[in-house]
Amino acid sequence: MNKVQIEQSKDKLNRLAWLLDNTFRIPGTQIRFGLDGLIGLIPGIGDAAGAVISSHILTQAAQMGVPKSILLKMAFNIGLDAILGIIPVLGDVSDFMWKANQRNVQLLNDYLEQPEKTVTHSRLFVGLLGFVAFCGVAFISMLGFLLIRWLWLSVEGN
Template sequence: MQKTDKEKSRKKLERLAHYLDSLIKVPGFNARFGLDGLIGLIPGFGDTIGALISSVVISEAARLGAPKVLLLKMALNIALDALAGTVPVLGDLFDFVWKANQRNVHLLDSYLANPRETVVTSRLFVWGLGAVLIGLVIFVGMLGFFLVRAFLNVFVGVV
């Protein structure tokens, strides 16, 4: 892909991220929100629609040659945005603050400017997230074991 094509794609993504995350200025505050936050207010499926629209950024990043580890990090930003948005009121506030699309465009810009460093930090992030998830699974497993053991001890007197 030629440099001018990459620049055009990047500008389109910046514009899309602006529309989705920062289009509307809140009067009297130094805060902005976009169409993604408004779409997220639709009960039931608003956050799903927002995530689908946000996936355009990931698709374009893949077309521009972003590595899988960076695409995974972008997908996690969108997933966190969508999952948090399912919590009534607090999720909508989170959606106004998180700005996943602008984060993802910034990640892509960082990659295009300095590919090696961005890939290394993205790998560290993904490995760290994996370690946290494994720790969470172990913790939940141990918690379940001790709860069953306590239940059996109290009600059955087995242990």
């Protein structure tokens, strides 16, 4: 993509993120929400549909040549939004606070303005996320091992 196309895409993605996350304001407050929050209210498919729509920003960023570490951070934002959306009430409230589309467009804009700094921060985030995931798997494995050991000793003791 050339610079003109990137600027046009950037403008479109900014408008899409605003539409999905900030279109409406609750009267008398500064709280804003968008179509993503409304779509998320549809039981069963709302949050999945919202994630599919949100992935358009991710796809456009990939076409702009954004590095994988930033794309992974964007995917995390979309995934967390979708997972939180599954939880009744909490998911609806999270749409007011966790604005994945705004976050992703901001990541894209930051990358286009300060690529080195944004890539470094994203790599640190992905590394930390990988470490947390590894620790989670190790912890669950250890619990499984201890449970099997306890069961084995219980059966052996009788």
